[in-house]
Each structure stands twice: as structure tokens, then as C-alpha cells.
Amino acid sequence: MCDRQFQPGFTHWGSFAQYVALHHAEQNLVALPDDLDFVTAASLGCRFATSFRAVVHQGRVRAGEWVAVHGCGGVGLSAIMIAKALGAGVVAVDIDDEKLRFAGQLGADILINSRLTPDVAGAVRDSTGGGVHVSLDALGHPETCVNSIANLRTRGRHVQVGLLLAEQSRPAIPMDRVIARELELYGSHGMQAHAYPEMLAMISRGTLRPGQLLGQRVTLGQSIDVLVNMDRFLERGVTVIDRFV
Known part of the structure; x- marks a missing residue:
């Protein structure tokens, strides 16, 4: 992580431009x-590659593991494809049935509509025999963040990919479970x-x-x-x- 990041459209001119000047x-x-x-x-750029690092480098997903993806937007769908390519089983969680169907077409093994499921973390643990090895919050919301941590099995790995901004930036993490189950929490940024x-x-x-x-x-x-x-x-x-x- 660079202390002086360069991001066209964020820190410097260049978003949606015909030509962009890049340092180094x-x-x-x-x-x-x-x-x-x-x-x-x-x-x-800001979807597939972000998910690739989150799944491969931060989550360290391996064949035979279970992976949960909370949020089936561009980042989440990318994560599903990448996790399946690595040989993992995938649980897709979203509030929209159409996006869940698309996740299934990309290889998701278990589809959970969180709007219709009172205990999302419990449903993930039940459907995977005790919880997933790796879980990603691909949306960026206090609820999906907590569910992603709570659906992990012992010594599981949570990766926070979705941005938590403004008043949502400091969710109530279930730290008791993190300690008791020796969970690992990672941030992933591009x-x-x-x-x-x-x-x-x-x-x-x-x-x-x-x-x-x-x-x-x-x-x-x-x-x-x-x-x-x-x-x-x-x-x-x-x-x-x-x-x-």
C-alpha cells in the first residue's frame, strides 16, 4: 500500500478522459x-481485478474450500467466478433473485436470498457443514460485514472488499466470535x-x-x-x- 496513492479520477485528473498521464x-x-x-x-479495473486479489491473495482460497460471497454486484459476481475457477464451493448471498440466478449460472452452488432469510449466517453455516473457510463482504454494509464474519467456520478468513463509508464505516464487529474461533480479518483494496x-x-x-x-x-x-x-x-x-x- 502506497502512502501517496495515484488514482485517476480520485486523486488526480483523468477519469473518463481520452488521454491520461501516469507517473512512473x-x-x-x-x-x-x-x-x-x-x-x-x-x-x-475496479471490479474483476479487485475481486481477484481479494479471493486469491487476501483470502488465499484453495480447491475444496467453501467460499461465501455477500452481494452479487460486479465485485461479488467476479469473486464467484474466480472462486469457482480455483475449485471452491460457493455460497452466493443477495436480496435480488435475478442476481442470484445469474450467480448460479456463473457456478454458485448455494443461493441465499438474505431478504427472505432471518438468520443469514446460520443458513450459510447449516448449508456448508459448519461454515465457510473464506467469506467476502462484496457490498460494503454493516449487516453484510457482520454476516460475513459470523458465517465463518473455525479459523476462517473474512475479506472486506466493499467500502464502508461515512456513518457505516465502523460496524459492530462480533469480536467475541473472532477471538473464540480464531478468525482472520483482512481488508482488500484494488x-x-x-x-x-x-x-x-x-x-x-x-x-x-x-x-x-x-x-x-x-x-x-x-x-x-x-x-x-x-x-x-x-x-x-x-x-x-x-x-x-
Whole structure:
């Protein structure tokens, strides 16, 4: 983690621009494989690559383990695909049946509608024989964060991927369970440029197919409505701005 992070559109100019100037480009630019189209490549940035690091590097998911993913937006669906590619069993949790069906199409083994399930953590533990080995809060909400920790089995690993902001930034963590079950809690924030080749190699081999997660393609002008309505979770998969007009 760099103390002076550079993020176009956040810390510096460059979001949605035709040209972006990058400091230390020899370290921060990643060459795309010839067989990767630009729209799919654009979808990797703040969704797929973020999930890849959360699942592979922070969560250390291994074949045969159970993984729970709380929230089936772009990050969550990416995490489901990646965990399945690693040979894990996956529990998908969301409030929307359509998104859960899509999660099932991507390989999720167990689908749980949290809106209709009074005890989400208990349902995950019951359906996986005692809890999951790795759990991700891919949404970023106090409820999904607590459920993600509470559905772990002994010595399980929680990865916080979704951002908890403003008044939600300090949820009431069940620290008694963390201590008693010797749980591990990790934060995960994007992915370093030097780690991209591993993910890109899996995409080139066809082990990972991020193109399946693509939702609508919009113009820069149309993106305004998409961005201001993101908190309504209307779209399935990843929306990509692929043209200016």
C-alpha cells in the first residue's frame, strides 16, 4: 500500500478522459494480451481485478474450500467466478433473485436470498457443514460485514472488499466470535500492477471469462444516470462506458 496513492479520477485528473498521464508508467502500466478486447479489459479495473486479489491473495482460497460471497454486484459476481475457477464451493448471498440466478449460472452452488432469510449466517453455516473457510463482504454494509464474519467456520478468513463509508464505516464487529474461533480479518483494496500477469494469464487460458459479466455498454452521457443510480443496484453485471457519444 502506497502512502501517496495515484488514482485517476480520485486523486488526480483523468477519469473518463481520452488521454491520461501516469507517473512512473514503467511500473504502473500493464500490457494487455492481444486476445483481450478493450471492453472486457475496461471491466477488469475496479471490479474483476479487485475481486481477484481479494479471493486469491487476501483470502488465499484453495480447491475444496467453501467460499461465501455477500452481494452479487460486479465485485461479488467476479469473486464467484474466480472462486469457482480455483475449485471452491460457493455460497452466493443477495436480496435480488435475478442476481442470484445469474450467480448460479456463473457456478454458485448455494443461493441465499438474505431478504427472505432471518438468520443469514446460520443458513450459510447449516448449508456448508459448519461454515465457510473464506467469506467476502462484496457490498460494503454493516449487516453484510457482520454476516460475513459470523458465517465463518473455525479459523476462517473474512475479506472486506466493499467500502464502508461515512456513518457505516465502523460496524459492530462480533469480536467475541473472532477471538473464540480464531478468525482472520483482512481488508482488500484494488490490485497492484505487478500482480496483473497472473490474472491475465488465467483469462488468456480461458480459466476465467470476465466477458460473461459484462452488462450494458453506455456512452459517457448515458453514464450519468447509471452513476447516480448505482445505489439502487438496478443493473446486472458490469456496466462499461465504451464511447463518448
